[in-house]
Amino acid sequence: VEGRCECNSCYGGPDCSEFSPNCEVDANQGDPLFLEPFWMMNSDKSAVLLSGWHRMSYYYDDQSYISKRLEKTIRKLHSVVGNAVTEGKYVLFGSGSTQLLNAAIHALSSRPTTVVASVPHYEVFGAQTELFESKKYDFLGQPTPWINNTKDNIIEIVTAPSNPIGELRDPILNSTKGNVKMIHDRAYYWPHYTAIPAPADEDLMLFTVSKLTGHAGSRFGWALVKDEKVYQRMSEYLELNTVGVSRDTQLRMLKILNVATEDKGRRFFEFGQWNLNRRWKALNSILSNSRRFSVQQIPPLFCTYFNKLKEPTPAYAWLKCEEEEGDEEKEVKSCHQVLKEAKIIGREGRIFKSNDQYVRLSLIRSEDDFKMLVDRLRDLVDREVESS
Ligand code: PMP
Numbered sequence: 001v002e003g004r005c006e007c008n009s010c011y012g013g014p015d016c017s018e019f020s021p022n023c024e025v026d027a028n029q030g031d032p033l034f035l036e037p038f039w040m041m042n043s044d045k046s047a048v049l050l051s052g053w054h055r056m057s058y059y060y061d062d063q064s065y066i067s068k069r070l071e072k073t074i075r076k077l078h079s080v081v082g083n084a085v086t087e088g089k090y091v092l093f094g095s096g097s098t099q100l101l102n103a104a105i106h107a108l109s110s111r112p113t114t115v116v117a118s119v120p121h122y123e124v125f126g127a128q129t130e131l132f133e134s135k136k137y138d139f140l141g142q143p144t145p146w147i148n149n150t151k152d153n154i155i156e157i158v159t160a161p162s163n164p165i166g167e168l169r170d171p172i173l174n175s176t177k178g179n180v181k182m183i184h185d186r187a188y189y190w191p192h193y194t195a196i197p198a199p200a201d202e203d204l205m206l207f208t209v210s211k212l213t214g215h216a217g218s219r220f221g222w223a224l225v226k227d228e229k230v231y232q233r234m235s236e237y238l239e240l241n242t243v244g245v246s247r248d249t250q251l252r253m254l255k256i257l258n259v260a261t262e263d264k265g266r267r268f269f270e271f272g273q274w275n276l277n278r279r280w281k282a283l284n285s286i287l288s289n290s291r292r293f294s295v296q297q298i299p300p301l302f303c304t305y306f307n308k309l310k311e312p313t314p315a316y317a318w319l320k321c322e323e324e325e326g327d328e329e330k331e332v333k334s335c336h337q338v339l340k341e342a343k344i345i346g347r348e349g350r351i352f353k354s355n356d357q358y359v360r361l362s363l364i365r366s367e368d369d370f371k372m373l374v375d376r377l378r379d380l381v382d383r384e385v386e387s388s
Helices: 033-041 068-081 096-108 124-132 228-242 247-260 262-287 335-341 367-387
Strands: 090-094 113-116 137-139 153-159 179-185 204-208 221-225 301-303 308-310 316-321 358-362
Touching: 033 262, 033 367, 068 090, 068 247, 068 262, 090 096, 090 228, 096 113, 096 124, 096 153, 096 179, 096 204, 096 221, 096 228, 124 137, 221 228, 247 262, 262 367, 316 335, 335 358
Parallel strands: 113 137, 113 153, 153 179, 179 204
Antiparallel strands: 090 221, 204 221, 301 308, 316 358
């Protein structure tokens, strides 16, 4: 039915009301539907009505592909949140940060270039780079072998907070030495997912509404770029690839971001961070009874946006399965398999170039999915406690 919300993994039927008790709960997708209730509460304010004649042209009035009002709103958003410096930087729009990532690799590489990212990392970094099979660049995994390399052209993709662990990572390589360039993926650098210790001021930063407001389906992201030549090469890529970003999407994003930044974003970020902290605490309280399952530790950190010490609010749990007693004699199951047997679908550690002892569990899905996840985990841990 057009207009209704997305069905959750354990509900189906025309109005999502049919519950399947034996379903497999989806903790795999990083779809931030936890923000859907905020947009429901702000339904009228965030609605957009588009007349048939509106914005039919390829161009805005200044002959560009970028809405200047949206650009201004994005700059204001960063200054209100204090998570990135936009002064002295060009702004580019892309169909999600996925498109911008490739535009950035294209713009920064000169033949031949090695692309690297510390593990565990977002799988698209390798998959996309390999897909294009460019003569100019190759994805070669971990940055560590290139620490002392001052000859080769290298691009390091740094994600902070990282996906899946949520760490505020620093680059491994040194961009002041040799031909090392950086792409800073800042998809999760917002106060609902992390403390904001200081505004990021890197030469090439990528952001996306997918994680900021939850509008992953709108396919909208932006890049902040310092160097004019890099900006021009990225613009050229985006123009030849898709002739910019859908004008309809840009209009919707203007509305959405204006609502999110009302009251300096307080209501919006407070809603997001409160819910994620509640989820993180619920998960940890269940796992505190387990010797078999554990998750990453995240220390509280001072957040300049909330002006206080901020409790952890990660988007994902990086779950580790310890070997069970007697496992030495049995064939060891992957953590993904252990959870699948308990009807929980996470994302395998190996997808992030880690190992089978780990699974990523998404904590940003809808409330129904999260409740099912917590119930299933509680059953697993209860069984472990009973049998010990
Ligand atoms: N970077 C990271 C680290 C991500 O986790 C994601 C989405 N899961 C993206 C980029 C891509 O986001 P988008 O929807 O904007 O393409």
